[in-house]
Amino acid sequence: MLVSTVLVLFFKSIHELELKKSIETSQLTKFQHDQRLNLLQEQLDILMTYYPHPMVLFNQRGQQVLSNASFYELIHLQDRELMYDDKRLPRAILKIFKQAYYQETPMIQDISLNNQFYSAHCLPIYVQGRYQGFLCVLQDVTRLVQQDKLQKRFVADASHELKTPITAIKGISELLLRTPHMNAEDRLDFTQQVYDQSHRLEQIVKDMLTLSKLSEDKMMIVKQPNNAKALIEEILNTFSVAFTQHHLNVSLNVNEKTVLYVDKKAFESIMSNLISNVMIHANASELHINVLETLEFVKITVIDNGKGIEAEHLPHIFERFYRASSSRQRSSGGSGLGLNISRSFVLAHQGTLEVESEPHQGCKFTLSFPKLTLS
Known part of the structure; x- marks a missing residue:
């Protein structure tokens, strides 16, 4: 030293x-x-x-x-x-x-x-x-102190988030045990709730592990050329049933020759988080995804016509476990980590992720990925 x-x-x-x-x-x-x-x-x-x-x-x-x-x-x-x-x-x-x-x-x-x-x-x-x-x-040691505070806050927030599905699973399980002769319809309904909460618990743990790897630079980002249209359509297809259930009309505007230089799994996570965020929180009826090429970047906009976000919340929506409004309750699903993970993955690509929104005017997320340069 x-x-x-x-x-x-x-x-x-x-x-x-x-x-x-x-x-x-x-x-x-x-x-x-x-x-x-x-x-x-x-x-x-x-x-x-x-x-x-x-x-x-x-x-x-x-x-x-x-x-x-x-x-x-x-x-x-x-x-x-x-x-x-x-x-x-x-x-x-x-x-x-x-x-x-x-x-x-x-x-x-x-x-x-x-x-x-x-x-x-x-x-x-x-x-x-x-x-x-x-x-x-x-x-x-300012940076170390700030990191320590963030870590403590993350642990506290994570504990709070994990407590919700655990409490629900425990409560429903106790009810099922106390009521052995419950009718089949109610039993099926409660069993479905246990499944949903366990799935949410799994998602929270999975997202926490992803963030941990990203923060410790243990997440391998392997960028390769991908056809933008094919890649995004593949992601949208995984949501086809969910789009129908949420009555969400989706459009994609992209040039068939546009190439995205990204890690495929990371990009799938980014887009899936943004799309899930629209379905869970936005209460939207339309979702438009546009892909535009500039000299140095491929820009992707994800636009919905939902309820939007108030200006005071915009600077914080990429924070871990942040809830932009009282309507964004934990019971609505999601881990509270999706947007933070998306931004972390975008930054790992040396790109940017920005958001624009006004109340009742929907949201616009803009992703920018550097284009592949041949030297």
């Missing part, structure tokens, strides 16, 4: 300076000694210039000895003679410096500053058993 390298260099520099003051050497030895110190100083200068994290060294009197540009940017001060207890320092940093100075023991603390999160590593420096000051490195 680079922090340990910093410590070693600081330790050596202080140790060498102490030796220079305390020992008597020949003129030649002093010359060699000075050369070594100069080399060490050059190494320190390079390190202080290019080390990305804020870093500062205080001596045993609490005076700033060394610091880098990142540190000054963080504290918004340019004072080169800063003391560890300077009242101008941000409160969170001032508190850490005081603790590090008086305790003279290694310490690690997490702080929040300027809407960023830092892990402050403070380590005392001893030379020949004597305390010489302390080094503090502030590592930006």
